Amino acid sequence: MVLAPATPFGLVVGLAISESEMPAWLGQVGSFAVFAGAAQLTMVTLAGVSAWWAVVLAAMVINLRHVMYSVAVAPAFTRQPAWMRFIAPTVLIDQQFALVSQRLDHDPAAFRTYYLWAGGTLLVGWQFMTLAGIVVGPTIPTDWRLGFAPAVMFCGLVVIGVKDAANAVAAIVGLTVGLVAIDLRDRLGIVVGAVAGVTAGYLADLLIDRRGAGASVSTSAVQS
């Protein structure tokens, strides 16, 4: 279940590695060392085409959202041992964040077990998927649009994960701004959409609170 949505993406990355100017074995090493689908895809696509520093810069821009993930999950690590804090970041990818962000308030031991199980499964599974992509990827028809599967998965996660109106505002604004900014270089639209969505969600939260407080004051005034 954890791996199902990431499988097509892994195959696509593996296929891109097989077509890259980067040695295939090194692309596979990147699956373990970098472990970030979109950044890997950019890295292997641009390798040999752009300057090395431009490839690194593009991958960094794409992975900027991981800073937000790290800050968002930080409260759950307050009661985690030091070793966990240093190991956990290696698997903090999109799917992992989506899975664990709904369990941040769980018991520390239960959270740790779930985090390591999900992250380990994703990390090991990703190695097999990209390897399979390198080997059999070129035989899969592009008409199947397997590269679209991650969008479907993230869409499902957003819809299931939205808890209130302010969350919904964050998602709608993130989606809309992400679409408007789609032509920005190096998929910078992801970061722009994310920042806009978080800001909108935060403002919506404040607005809803203020209206709630206003309504309480009015009710008290009427009752007295």
Add this chain to the structure above:
Amino acid sequence: MRTSEALLIVSVVAVVTYAFRAGGIVLLADRGLPAPVARAMRHVGPAVLAALVASIAAVGPDGSTGVGVAEVAALVATAAVARWRSNLLVGLVAGMITLWVCMALI
């Protein structure tokens, strides 16, 4: 491309990516987040994942940008089924089948 250059790229991207992911966890876990930041972080999931949906859905297999009817139908089907059943896998299946059916019909 030289192997040493490819190795340099993979190494630097790996180190920087780890630093991005570790920054918040290692530096902020003991300090806690200021209330406004904690409140904003509550929206990171929906906002980032929605922006990722846009980034994947609006870029075609050939790299061209734009959203097609089949893609929109697939996302709507996913959203409706996933919300209705509260099940990600069922939503994923519904979305991909909708995409393939729409692509066959259009």
